Amino acid sequence: MTRAVHQSTPHDSASLHVAGSARYIDDIPEPPGTLHVYVAQSPHAHAKLITLDLEAVKRAPDVVAVLTAQDIPGTNDCSPVMGDDPVFISSHALYCGQSLFAVAARSRDAARRAASLAVAQWEPLPALLTIEDAMAAESYVLDTRTLERGDVDHALQNAEHTLSERFHIGGQDHFYLEGQACLVVPSEDGGVHVRSSTQHPTEVQHTVAKVLGLADHAVTCEVRRMGGGFGGKESQPALFASIAALVAHHTGKPAKVRLDRDDDMVMTGKRHDFRVDFTVGFDASGVIAGVDVVHAVRCGMSADLSAAIADRAVFHADNCYHLPAARIRSFRCLTHTVSNTAFRGFGGPQGMLGMEQIIAAVAAHLGLDPLEVRRRNFYRPGADTTPYGMVVEDFVADQIVDELADSADYSERRAAIVAYNASDAAAATGIRRGIALTPVKFGISFTTTHLNQAGALVQLYSDGSVLLNHGGTEMGQGLHIKVAQVVAEVFGIALDRVRPSSTRTDKVPNTSATAASSGSDLNGMAALRAAETIRDRLAVVAAERFNCAPEDLTFADGTVSCADQHLPFDALVKAAYLARVSLSATGFYATPKIHYDAERFQGRPFYYFAYGAAISEVSVDTLTGEYRVDRVDILHDAGRSLNPAIDLGQVEGGFIQGMGWLTTEELWWDSAGRLRTHAPSTYKIPTAGDRPRDVRMALWDQGENREDTVHKSKAVGEPPLMLAISVLQALQEAIWAESSQAGMLLDSPATPERLLMALASQHNE
Amino acid sequence: MNQPTTRQGVAFLLNGERVDLESIPPTLTLLNWLRDTQRLTGTKEGCAEGDCGACSVVVAEWIDGDLRYRAINACIVFVATLDAKAVITVEHLSQFGALHPVQRNLVEQHGSQCGFCTPGIVMSLFARVQNRDKQPLEDTLAGNLCRCTGYGPILDAANAVDADFAHAMFEPQHQHLRRELATLQHDEHITLEHPEGSFFAPRTTAELARLLQRHPDATLLAGGTDVGLWVTKQQQTFEVLISTARLNGMNAVKREAGWLEIGAACTYSDALQALGELHPAIKALVRRIGSTQIRNSGTVVGNIANGSPIGDMPPALIALDASVVLEREEGTRELALQDYFIDYGKQAIERGEFVRAIQVPPLDSRAHVGCYKISKRFEQDISAVSAGFYLELDSDGRVVEIRLAYGGMAATPKRAIHTEQALRGSVFNEASVIGALSALDTDFTPLSDWRASARYRKLVAGNLLRKFAREVATGQSIDLWPASETPS
Incomplete structure (x- = not known):
């Protein structure tokens, strides 16, 4: 029997991608009369708007409409949760790049040129730009949260050793290759059809309805695919969809917003930067007795999704390690910078990096191999409860780490590197090497429990072909092919008989964002149930014909069989249609078992954990701070993978993206709060040449989800990003080889400058 | 050469079909023209500054009786500069229903995820295959950013391409382009008049000098890797734009008695071999200038003439004691390169002058x-x-x-x-x-x-x-x- 799941099938759009025929928002043929919208922005980080004179803008050639906050018929808000993200500034600018007004014109160029003719008078106000500014001013966008378990003060006071350190973790721009884009077509009855590059069509629908003052049913949002998302198209598209919808509403014409790269990078939120302070108490063998951790999180000018993001950082402040006593305080800093947002890992990476740096500091302090310290602190039976009270039932990081350390010769290579670093050759060239192994344990489920639901609509046509629709969106991660595989498996038909289609809010309503790595867990299960509903109906028809029990039927290889009786699937479908059997069905899924008391920070927020481990080896030129990642070995648990090739793509892509976050991707604001790294010329994501020369990567062959997920698979979107923590720690090891004082923690991104200055400060000590 | 005459308008091939344009805005970019006018949307805009490669297309040029295929960034190339060239977009590779081997391998090796960078990657790899380019693969792809894959599957796909088979498959199109491009070659100056501005692409330095005398405030355009950004990022327009790209004989490195003379129209790709032969350190440096697409457009002279404080090449050339040759109607003069740079945005160049060439003296083997x-x-x-x-x-x-x-x-x-x-x-x-x-x-x-x-x-x-x-x-x-x- 040919299986559809667990196969390395190419992405369903791959042949369209390579031919250039896959359509993104800006590729859709524009309806006649489409207006192009430019969004003008605040030049100030914090200022009061005194006057805004748009007469010259309105008179500029080819301008059709100019819209401000006064032109919003509904609510001037496009925030996901808290009501604090205005579509247009009405009185105060809260970040440099904030949306001020929109110009709709007959061409992009005309709109953009016209926007520059506006005359605005501002009263600049003092701006808080950094975490330090906000912490000093006690400027918070959300309440400070503390997770505490055990007697931390007692544990630290009685520990054999304690260490206290501070380090900074930089943010990250998503740099999806397709920028934010949206095309809105007004409908005959005052509604709008919104085509958006969004991970969250339902939120775009609801926000547009709210801004236009319409009922949700008057707005349809559709997305076929995104040119990358990574979290940057979860809450961010709502602003641009709202603006395009406003233009369509006011002019009656189709309207398109498609951001230039610079505007995109200036206007949209990024990964949160963190300052982490910790005190750790431990014994001579490196076993941790307690930690006191403080996260200072730069949220920017509004809450956006920061509450859940900062919470997830707290949930991952343990990573794979048992903390008998832990206090994690999380300060959510309000600054006059763009509101930071979801980004692959959603706070998890920062929380996890914090813990891994604690391990590194402990190991350096004791002169131990950090891998030993890791092993001594792993969760294990009897020491398996997280600080938030969830029992880790599925811990396999220890097994994965053992297998990886073995297959990659970690110990031998580490010994060789230590010897090399002490050699004359290393002294002569100034090149030092480093190696690090770091594990990942990542909690799977939205921590906002009600979001863990999904719907699907499966339509079986009378020729036996299937149109598949579900609430998940395709951003390149291969969700549509994986869900199609699940559906093909149910019917026992060839994959090409199942056609994934656009995600539309008028087909599957009230969906959650495609986020939190949950896409195939949730939508795969919903589609599975929808398909099973139809298959059960078909089974009744087939059982009658074969004169057998429905449960004795098999659906495989395009044939429905009962013992030696066979019927082609398509023929059965035709028969069912003629017998007036419904051939479409919805499916619904809500993740079981999860519960979480947000007030007390306790519960089981996650259905299960995904695991992985990586070993990175690097070379650093200690004269310049330049470096290369020479080799990486990765072993990652995707459960019983629905599609190993697609999942490995997530592993490798996530690792390289995480490496960029921690190495070359530096966001740099000037003293006026202007982002100066707002294009690929200044903001450097990894290139093909940055990929380690030697990449050895595998899915863990023992992987199997112990929970009842779709075909026992595990989520894989976010967890691999955190495998790149091994790169930062390998760089740190290389730096420490140069120094008599190992243990100084590197800030990230660890640019060549940061490495060289770290070396210089050590030399000066 | 006889005194060249002047023709109005440009003629080039788009995916094998001849296109004649008599009046277009001089700064109309190839990307906007492809997407907005031709509705060829396979070529994407990722950054509009030549840094991401999503807009990569291949331009075939007639060089010494054959075609040379080069990937360029369509976002910062002006249509006005395409005369006598052939533009190939991703849509042209699979036009007969069958995917090109580069495309097919990318599918089979899972080389696309979101797919937005993919057409650009296809075109960079197509140019590599078609030119039988032997540079390291990561050099070929340095100008193509991918945010999804981590590049491994793309490199695997590229490595698996059978170049002979790929050549054979593209051969009918290649022969067609050869025939058609041969008919488009000419030695005339080019002018374009448009309400937004005038464009000139002189064939001789004498004509360039004459034009500059007449239009001393004209903007000089070489590869456009800087000027293109003034247009896409700052919405600048130019009353008069004069391109050096068609200057006859100026697109190569001349060697004489150990001296190198790098002409005004010589791109980094054109100069790579000669500069690389000077010294391995220079070769390694040139490899890191921009990307393949940028080196295919950007010129050595342009990198110097614009006076950037952070250009990669000037320090190396100053160390080599290079000089610039400045020309205007009254004649030429030479100046040590180090004296060309006076201050930020200020160079030792007079009105009406242009940088005709860079001269690099012989390198002492003991140096x-x-x-x-x-x-x-x-x-x-x-x-x-x-x-x-x-x-x-x-x-x-x-x-x-x-x-x-x-x-x-x-x-x-x-x-x-x-x-x-x-x-x-x-x-x-x-x-x-x-x-x-x-x-x-x-x-x-x-x-x-x-x-x-x-x-x-x-x-x-x-x-x-x-x-x-x-x-x-x-x-x-x-x-x-x-x-x-x-x-x-």
């Missing part, structure tokens, strides 16, 4: 040369600091001749005169370099910006000299990834 580029990312980045060092030692190891030129340390590329002075006559080794480093503080007061802090710039500038001393002492370059070990 030591070091070229360095410090940037956040190894490939396709703008340098924080760049350096070009030239050194001659006597038999006792004492410094006879020394030129230490830096970029990123001042408002212009500049020599470290005091540091040179401190080292001249002394034995050259790391110790003497360390002793001379205080002079570097006299030479430079660098700025802090998003590329680097002043402190780092100073520290690394000195350390590069220390690194050079170590390399001179051993005769071995210190590379994290020696080129020979680079996977292809």
Whole structure:
């Protein structure tokens, strides 16, 4: 029997991608009369708007409409949760790049040129730009949260050793290759059809309805695919969809917003930067007795999704390690910078990096191999409860780490590197090497429990072909092919008989964002149930014909069989249609078992954990701070993978993206709060040449989800990003080889400058 | 050559079909024309500044009786400069229903995820295959950013392409392009008149000089890798735009008595071989300038003429004692390159003058040369600091001749005169370099910006000299990834 799941099938759009025929928002043929919208922005980080004179803008050639906050018929808000993200500034600018007004014109160029003719008078106000500014001013966008378990003060006071350190973790721009884009077509009855590059069509629908003052049913949002998302198209598209919808509403014409790269990078939120302070108490063998951790999180000018993001950082402040006593305080800093947002890992990476740096500091302090310290602190039976009270039932990081350390010769290579670093050759060239192994344990489920639901609509046509629709969106991660595989498996038909289609809010309503790595867990299960509903109906028809029990039927290889009786699937479908059997069905899924008391920070927020481990080896030129990642070995648990090739793509892509976050991707604001790294010329994501020369990567062959997920698979979107923590720690090891004082923690991104200055400060000590 | 005549308009091939355009805005980009006018939307806009490669298309040019295929960034190339060339977009590769081997391999190796960068990657790889290009694969792809895959499957797909089969498959189109392009070659000057501005592409330097005399405020356009951004990022328009790209005989490196003369229209790709043969350090540097697409468009002369303080090439060329040849109607003059740069945005060039060529003197085989580029990312980045060092030692190891030129340390590329002075006559080794480093503080007061802090710039500038001393002492370059070990 040919299986559809667990196969390395190419992405369903791959042949369209390579031919250039896959359509993104800006590729859709524009309806006649489409207006192009430019969004003008605040030049100030914090200022009061005194006057805004748009007469010259309105008179500029080819301008059709100019819209401000006064032109919003509904609510001037496009925030996901808290009501604090205005579509247009009405009185105060809260970040440099904030949306001020929109110009709709007959061409992009005309709109953009016209926007520059506006005359605005501002009263600049003092701006808080950094975490330090906000912490000093006690400027918070959300309440400070503390997770505490055990007697931390007692544990630290009685520990054999304690260490206290501070380090900074930089943010990250998503740099999806397709920028934010949206095309809105007004409908005959005052509604709008919104085509958006969004991970969250339902939120775009609801926000547009709210801004236009319409009922949700008057707005349809559709997305076929995104040119990358990574979290940057979860809450961010709502602003641009709202603006395009406003233009369509006011002019009656189709309207398109498609951001230039610079505007995109200036206007949209990024990964949160963190300052982490910790005190750790431990014994001579490196076993941790307690930690006191403080996260200072730069949220920017509004809450956006920061509450859940900062919470997830707290949930991952343990990573794979048992903390008998832990206090994690999380300060959510309000600054006059763009509101930071979801980004692959959603706070998890920062929380996890914090813990891994604690391990590194402990190991350096004791002169131990950090891998030993890791092993001594792993969760294990009897020491398996997280600080938030969830029992880790599925811990396999220890097994994965053992297998990886073995297959990659970690110990031998580490010994060789230590010897090399002490050699004359290393002294002569100034090149030092480093190696690090770091594990990942990542909690799977939205921590906002009600979001863990999904719907699907499966339509079986009378020729036996299937149109598949579900609430998940395709951003390149291969969700549509994986869900199609699940559906093909149910019917026992060839994959090409199942056609994934656009995600539309008028087909599957009230969906959650495609986020939190949950896409195939949730939508795969919903589609599975929808398909099973139809298959059960078909089974009744087939059982009658074969004169057998429905449960004795098999659906495989395009044939429905009962013992030696066979019927082609398509023929059965035709028969069912003629017998007036419904051939479409919805499916619904809500993740079981999860519960979480947000007030007390306790519960089981996650259905299960995904695991992985990586070993990175690097070379650093200690004269310049330049470096290369020479080799990486990765072993990652995707459960019983629905599609190993697609999942490995997530592993490798996530690792390289995480490496960029921690190495070359530096966001740099000037003293006026202007982002100066707002294009690929200044903001450097990894290139093909940055990929380690030697990449050895595998899915863990023992992987199997112990929970009842779709075909026992595990989520894989976010967890691999955190495998790149091994790169930062390998760089740190290389730096420490140069120094008599190992243990100084590197800030990230660890640019060549940061490495060289770290070396210089050590030399000066 | 007879006095060339002038023709109005441009003619080129788009996916094998002839296109004649008589009046277009001089700054209309190829990308906008493809997407908005031709509705060929396979070519994507990712950054509109030539840094991401999503807009990569291939331009075939008629060179010495054959076609040369090169990937370029359509976002910063003006349609007006395409005369007598053939533009190939991703739509052309699979036009007969069958995917090109590059495309098919990308599908089979899972080389696309979101797919937005994919057409550009297809075109970069197609050009590589079609040209039987042997440069390291990561050089081919340095200008194509992918945010999803981590590149592994793309490299696997590229490595698996059977070039002979790919050639055979494209052969009918190749022959068609050859035939059609042959008919488009000519020696005329080109003008384009449009309400937004005038465009000239003279065929001779004499005509260029004449045009500049008549339009002294004209903007000169070479490869457009800078000027293109003035248009896409700043919405600049130009009353008169004059392109150097068609200057006959100026698109190659001439060698005479050991001297190199790099003509005004010579791209980095055209110059790569000749410059690389000068010294391995220069070859390694040129590989890191921009990306393949940028080197295919950007010119060496343009990189100098625009006076950027952070251009990668000027420090190396100053160290090599290169000079610029300036021309205008009254005649030509030569100027040491180091004297060409006066201050930020100010060069020693008169109204009506243009940089006709760069001349590089023969390199003494006993000389030591070091070229360095410090940037956040190894490939396709703008340098924080760049350096070009030239050194001659006597038999006792004492410094006879020394030129230490830096970029990123001042408002212009500049020599470290005091540091040179401190080292001249002394034995050259790391110790003497360390002793001379205080002079570097006299030479430079660098700025802090998003590329680097002043402190780092100073520290690394000195350390590069220390690194050079170590390399001179051993005769071995210190590379994290020696080129020979680079996977292809």
